[in-house]
Amino acid sequence: MNASNPGIRRVERVARGQPSSDGAGVKLTRVIGQRDLDMLDPFLLLDEFGSDHAGDYIAGFPAHPHRGFETVTYMLAGRMRHGDNQGNSGLLTPGSVQWMTAGRGIVHSEMPEQEQGRMAGFQLWVNLPAKDKMTAPRYQDIAPDRIPLVDAGKGMRVRVIAGSFGAVTGPVEGIAIAPLYLDVELEPGAQGIADVPDGHTAFAYVFEGGASFGPAHASRNLDRGELAVFERRGDTLAFTAGAQGARFILVAGKPLNESVARHGPFVMNTPEQIVEAIRDYQSGRF
Template sequence: MSIRPTLETRKAMPHMEGAGVKLHRAFGFQDPSELDPFLMFDDFRGDHPDDYIRGFPWHPHRGIETITYVLNGTVEHGDSLGNTGTLGAGDVQWMTAGSGILHQEMPKGNIAGQMHGFQLWANLPRDLKMTAPRYQDVKGKEIPEIIDDDGTRVKVIVGEFWGKRGPVDGIAADPQYLDIFVPAGVKKTFKVDTYRRAFAYVFQGKGAFADASTPSGVLLEKEVMGEEVNIRDMSGNRTLIRFGTGDEVTVQAGEEGIRFLLISGAPIEEPVAWHGPIVMNTQAEIQQAVKELRNGTFIKPAH
């Protein structure tokens, strides 16, 4: 067994998206090979409606899949195919944009006005870029949760883990998407397929992720500058940890425990041409998509 090295630890950065939604972007619009097949990850949360209520009005997508996971509040969505629905706390939506879709997502807070969710973009391989669009809406109660003897809790959103399989299926990147809580003071190891790119995103509590170069039994993590720091300097809220190659990830939870997403997927390793919410393989394909948006032929008829 080999611990995955911690290639990078960085804070998600404040960002404005949609019609004025305040969020934090962990990665996106940088080097697409870094976390291939994943392109972007946003953490959108707020305690005041002004932070999110203007939402994400009608906009196009092509060539990607978007994964929305709601923790607090709701997200109402609608699209050019006539689909409508509402995601509540604990719900997940996996949208395959494929050949093209126009949709909107409008967040609303809970009774206290709080809203919290995540959106991940996954690339589609060349042969699926123009596939028919589809949605998978999954209620939180359908997502299996495993509770280990030490109090560790794992929600299996996508993929298979500890003998349970998540309800979302048929995804091109064949990802594993886990929501993990490790109780205070517990050290825990999680298996990750060696051939997948993997990252963790901490959104509650603190913890330290073991590094492959660290002596056995001592947990250190690397900061963005590459300096080794003591375990007291743990990764906390809104922190991205990008892992290298290996088949397991080990975390030592801090005194509040730690909750994080552990996400991995098989790299596509194809050229990426990127223009906002449209991701293709060549600039010519991007230009074609923009032309179709302008002349009204972006949305393809259902076969």
């Protein structure tokens, strides 16, 4: 790769995930949506969950409402049962993805379908543009075998969940922010690049090993549990694995540049819309 290429984005800042809990006491690491990184337009929250101890996850996420955004669950290990107040039900297994558009309102639950063993994965919250906040709820439940695995050569493998990597396009479709969502695995010392639309918000979160990101003359090293926020100028992301190899998610999306009003599971544009959402939920109109 050409280190002087102005298309290679630099790392703008680095944030470390913070221990937290959600649902009925599930222990997790909050990466976006915490004090040091409140949001990253259009991304509202990123949680990593992962434990071999059932007590950390067994209580799950009992029925709770959402309005005005999308939740993206990517399972690495374990089994999670999804259900909602519309009668929908599904099982998330290792390697599967659920992209849920809550739209005008849904009440759903996510409960472990196991009593022991490892449970691990990510949940990402994606904001919806104002014009789509009251759209009808919908799901894209994607089985592991529908997610392409690309052997890019030279010690690099990529699972393409959304957007494109080279000539390969992921199965998620019809999303307003035109997302890129890749699961990248690098062998020790391996180098790679990925294309991303100029102007899109982009980040990488390392969950195994360590890697450096950015042009060679201005790269930043990240360890496990750290997130790199890239500057928006440029159309290429470059990375190099450390001595232990690396695995990270690489995510990008078109920023909305709209006002954001948040209250727990509701994300709208004005405080008045939040009050309306609470009233609608309490009145059983979801």
